[in-house]
Amino acid sequence: MVLFVKRVGIVGGGAMGSQIADIMAINGKEVIVKDVSEEFLKKTKENIEKNLNDLLEFNLTRADKEITRIEKSTQIKLTDEQKEKIRETLKPKFTESLKKEASDRIQTTTSYEEFSEVDLVIEAIVENTKLKQEVFSELDKHTPTHAILATNTSSLSITEVASATNKPEKVLGMHFFNPPITLPLIEIIPGIETSEETVNDIIDFMSTIRNHRYPMQPIKVKEVPGFLVNRILFAMMNEAYACYEDGVASMRDIDLAMRAGAGMPMGPFELSDLVGIDVIHHVQEEVRKMVGGNTMNQPSQTIRKLYHAGRHGKKTKRGFYDYR
Ligand SMILES: NC(=O)c1ccc[n+]([C@@H]2O[C@H](COP(=O)([O-])OP(=O)(O)OC[C@H]3O[C@@H](n4cnc5c(N)ncnc54)[C@H](O)[C@@H]3O)[C@@H](O)[C@H]2O)c1
Numbered sequence: 001m002v003l004f005v006k007r008v009g010i011v012g013g014g015a016m017g018s019q020i021a022d023i024m025a026i027n028g029k030e031v032i033v034k035d036v037s038e039e040f041l042k043k044t045k046e047n048i049e050k051n052l053n054d055l056l057e058f059n060l061t062r063a064d065k066e067i068t069r070i071e072k073s074t075q076i077k078l079t080d081e082q083k084e085k086i087r088e089t090l091k092p093k094f095t096e097s098l099k100k101e102a103s104d105r106i107q108t109t110t111s112y113e114e115f116s117e118v119d120l121v122i123e124a125i126v127e128n129t130k131l132k133q134e135v136f137s138e139l140d141k142h143t144p145t146h147a148i149l150a151t152n153t154s155s156l157s158i159t160e161v162a163s164a165t166n167k168p169e170k171v172l173g174m175h176f177f178n179p180p181i182t183l184p185l186i187e188i189i190p191g192i193e194t195s196e197e198t199v200n201d202i203i204d205f206m207s208t209i210r211n212h213r214y215p216m217q218p219i220k221v222k223e224v225p226g227f228l229v230n231r232i233l234f235a236m237m238n239e240a241y242a243c244y245e246d247g248v249a250s251m252r253d254i255d256l257a258m259r260a261g262a263g264m265p266m267g268p269f270e271l272s273d274l275v276g277i278d279v280i281h282h283v284q285e286e287v288r289k290m291v292g293g294n295t296m297n298q299p300s301q302t303i304r305k306l307y308h309a310g311r312h313g314k315k316t317k318r319g320f321y322d323y324r
Helices: 015-026 038-074 080-089 096-105 129-142 158-162 196-206 229-245 251-260 268-275 277-291 301-308
Strands: 007-011 030-034 106-109 120-123 148-151 171-176 185-190 217-220
Touching: 007 015, 007 129, 015 030, 015 038, 015 096, 015 106, 015 171, 038 080, 038 096, 038 106, 096 106, 120 129, 129 148, 129 158, 148 158, 148 196, 158 171, 171 196, 185 196, 196 217, 229 251, 229 268, 229 277, 229 301, 251 268, 268 277, 277 301
Parallel strands: 007 030, 007 120, 030 106, 120 148, 148 171, 185 217
Antiparallel strands: 171 185
């Protein structure tokens, strides 16, 4: 049976959950977001509103920005006809009324009662197996039997999270990348009991979804520590932290080097602050417990210190850099 997704549940309306809710809503899905308190949900709604406004602004100003860019780079003044052609090609696909429709599709809650009609749940709470298992045990009780239950974990075992339910064949990892509204990759990770049908259904479903810029690109990845992208990325990031600790270059110069010399859109320290030092710390600790440091280096001392100092990156206004 092919999965038909009408209503999506999101558990955890933080950095990732609020953006995943936004993506589902702009794709016409009804969305219900659960968090622990109304205070957190207020922040969730503000995040969603801001991101939808940015998408609207991007759509409304895109053509004029492109005209200015062409005129500036070629030093040629475009004719009215040429400008009209550009405006027609880059006509806004997202409008004020589509924004309102998307906002109206998103509801928030602090209870699981409203998960009785979801077809898919994506959990995005803190990176902790025990807490995620508690959520999945509740989801098992409150969601329909056909519903697929996914975790957005960056590092934890899908099989362990799924063991808290009575339907591990319907549980899998859906690992989005930060910020999911613009990064299209999604790693689809089956646990040991996940059925082939569940994996195929989610790959097919995600292939129909667009974020703010691109069609989403699902890939199937084996359940291994760090999955695929983080396994490669963290090896590089750890090397950058080690270079900083060894005084090879300054933090700013290492960021500059990886942008200007390796073509990365962001340097490793800028990326760390965006991802969150707490998230990186949890991922490194979990991976270390699982593999004893075989696939990645030991967690960096700098990450450990920043984590314990509460300097968790952009979200706390201090991480490697100061944003105050
Ligand atoms: N931040 C990233 O770059 C990134 C990227 C990919 C995946 N992830 C993963 O996504 C998950 C969430 O990360 P985040 O950065 O959005 O975290 P976050 O701290 O921004 O948000 C977590 C949210 O979950 C809520 N929450 C905690 N316990 C809950 C519960 N029992 N029920 C409902 N809500 C609960 C919190 O109140 C908070 O709003 C983690 O598993 C993380 O590893 C994060």
